[in-house]
Amino acid sequence: MSDYDKAGVAQSERVSDKPRKRGCLGHCAKFWWAYLLIIIVIVVIVVPVVLLVAVPKIAQSKLDEAELILNRLTVTNTQTQNLTISLSSTIKTDGSVKANIAAFEGVMYLEDRQPHTPFATLNFPATTADAEQHVNVTQFLPVEDLEALTNFNSYLLANETLRVTVEGNTFVQVSGISRAYPVFFKKTVTMPGLKLLEGTIVNPTWVNTTADERGNNFRANTIIPNRSRVSFDLGNVTFHNYLFDKEVGTVYIDNLVLNPGDNHYPMRATVEDLGALLTALGEKPYCEGKGDQKGVLPFGLRGKTDVRNGQPLPYFNDALAAHNQTVYIPIGQALRDHLNIDVPCGGLGGGN
Ligand SMILES: *[C@@H]1O[C@H](CO)[C@@H](O)[C@H](O)[C@H]1NC(C)=O
Ligand SMILES: *[C@@H]1O[C@H](CO)[C@@H](O)[C@H](O)[C@H]1NC(C)=O
Ligand SMILES: *[C@@H]1O[C@H](CO)[C@@H](O)[C@H](O)[C@H]1NC(C)=O
Ligand SMILES: *[C@@H]1O[C@H](CO)[C@@H](O)[C@H](O)[C@H]1NC(C)=O
Ligand SMILES: *[C@@H]1O[C@H](CO)[C@@H](O)[C@H](O)[C@H]1NC(C)=O
Ligand SMILES: CC(=O)N[C@H]1CO[C@H](CO)[C@@H](O)[C@@H]1O
Numbered sequence: 080m081s082d083y084d085k086a087g088v089a090q091s092e093r094v095s096d097k098p099r100k101r102g103c104l105g106h107c108a109k110f111w112w113a114y115l116l117i118i119i120v121i122v123v124i125v126v127p128v129v130l131l132v133a134v135p136k137i138a139q140s141k142l143d144e145a146e147l148i149l150n151r152l153t154v155t156n157t158q159t160q161n162l163t164i165s166l167s168s169t170i171k172t173d174g175s176v177k178a179n180i181a182a183f184e185g186v187m188y189l190e191d192r193q194p195h196t197p198f199a200t201l202n203f204p205a206t207t208a209d210a211e212q213h214v215n216v217t218q219f220l221p222v223e224d225l226e227a228l229t230n231f232n233s234y235l236l237a238n239e240t241l242r243v244t245v246e247g248n249t250f251v252q253v254s255g256i257s258r259a260y261p262v263f264f265k266k267t268v269t270m271p272g273l274k275l276l277e278g279t280i281v282n283p284t285w286v287n288t289t290a291d292e293r294g295n296n297f298r299a300n301t302i303i304p305n306r307s308r309v310s311f312d313l314g315n316v317t318f319h320n321y322l323f324d325k326e327v328g329t330v331y332i333d334n335l336v337l338n339p340g341d342n343h344y345p346m347r348a349t350v351e352d353l354g355a356l357l358t359a360l361g362e363k364p365y366c367e368g369k370g371d372q373k374g375v376l377p378f379g380l381r382g383k384t385d386v387r388n389g390q391p392l393p394y395f396n397d398a399l400a401a402h403n404q405t406v407y408i409p410i411g412q413a414l415r416d417h418l419n420i421d422v423p424c425g426g427l428g429g430g431n
């Protein structure tokens with residue numbers, strides 16, 4: 080019985096096996112070309128489609144989803160025809176794709192100004208697509224397009240925020256696939272601008288009717304706030320000094336390096352038209368108010384010259400010259416403190 084069973088099982092196994100094997104052999108032998116075709120289709124079409132279309136698409140879309148954060152922009156060694164630029168940035172991705180991004184040449188331009196003329200070309204180093212990548216670039220930058228660089232500085236100086244785009248062609252190499260795929264890196268970042276250095280404080284320290292040996296008759300301590308994440312080495316800067324619509328003198332700030340946060344600098348000025356100041360101080364509302372509220376005049380400042388180590392810096396100067404900035408200076412208090420002059424309403428001639 081057991082023999083029979085064994086035989087039966089063996090038999091049935093053999094019976095059921097034989098036709099299958101024979102069937103496959105026969106089928107495979109007969110339709111080998113169909114299998115070959117399927118393999119060819121997989122090798123020739125599906126794999127390349129995955130490798131040439133799907134992977135690059137994923138790589139590009141992952142790159143597009145990544146976020147670029149500009150932490151710090153530093154401009155040093157400023158000369159007429161060149162400067163050193165340092166960019167500290169962070170690239171954030173979801174980290175789901177392990178990949179390397181090749182080093183590339185990226186251009187930077189103002190997003191909100193047409194045409195999109197680059198003001199800088201930077202060499203970005205190779206990076207991985209880790210969730211958070213710190214990318215620092217420091218390089219020598221010849222001033223290739225003075226107008227574009229000046230426009231960037233103007234936007235940075237005047238606006239509360241500005242949008243800057245970084246773009247360039249590069250390659251992504253996904254881990255496990257030896258091939259590198261071309262991708263287009265393009266990121267627009269919104270960065271805080273200097274907002275015309277709003278909030279600048281000028282505290283007079285000295286004023287006189289006769290000028291000192293440098294021709295100055297006014298000195299002050301200034302606090303220049305920098306709301307932005309930029310550091311600029313401006314060098315020796317001078318400003319046209321307006322009182323209402325009239326130019327009354329020139330303001331000087333030496334060795335100016337603007338950094339994020341409050342910048343403390345001594346200021347000096349040559350006020351050529353002291354008479355205009357005295358007249359204004361005698362007018363309402365400037366002659367009114369109590370204590371240091373009295374005699375605070377709105378002065379306009381506009382860039383006049385910018386020279387560092389003997390080199391004119393037109394890309395800063397023209398940006399500073401494009402705007403008027405208003406600073407309120409307690410000049411009445413300074414005249415009271417240093418010259419014992421107190422201008423009443425109606426002026427010195429009328430009131431006293
Ligand atoms: C940078 O520009 C200055 C003129 O502004 C020039 O004298 C100097 O040679 C330049 N430096 C380089 C490395 O090209
Ligand atoms: C990039 O620069 C910032 C400061 O500017 C520094 O804190 C950071 O460590 C630098 N990162 C790398 C990877 O060099
Ligand atoms: C700045 O203000 C002065 C005096 O009001 C004026 O003459 C000049 O045109 C203004 N410049 C700009 C660029 O606004
Ligand atoms: C600024 O001017 C002073 C002279 O007034 C000079 O000694 C100094 O070197 C200048 N600074 C720069 C950065 O050019
Ligand atoms: C103003 O200048 C005059 C003449 O040089 C001088 O005698 C006087 O002490 C100066 N006053 C102040 C406050 O510096
Ligand atoms: C939105 C905004 O204020 N844009 C200004 C930025 O600065 C430039 C240069 O001064 C102006 O032309 C824009 O209007």
Ligand SMILES: CC(=O)N[C@H]1CO[C@H](CO)[C@@H](O)[C@@H]1O
Pocket residue numbers: 278304305306307308339340341
């Ligand atoms: C007035 C102003 O906005 N000051 C800012 C200058 O920059 C520092 C650091 O970036 C900020 O903390 C200040 O608030």
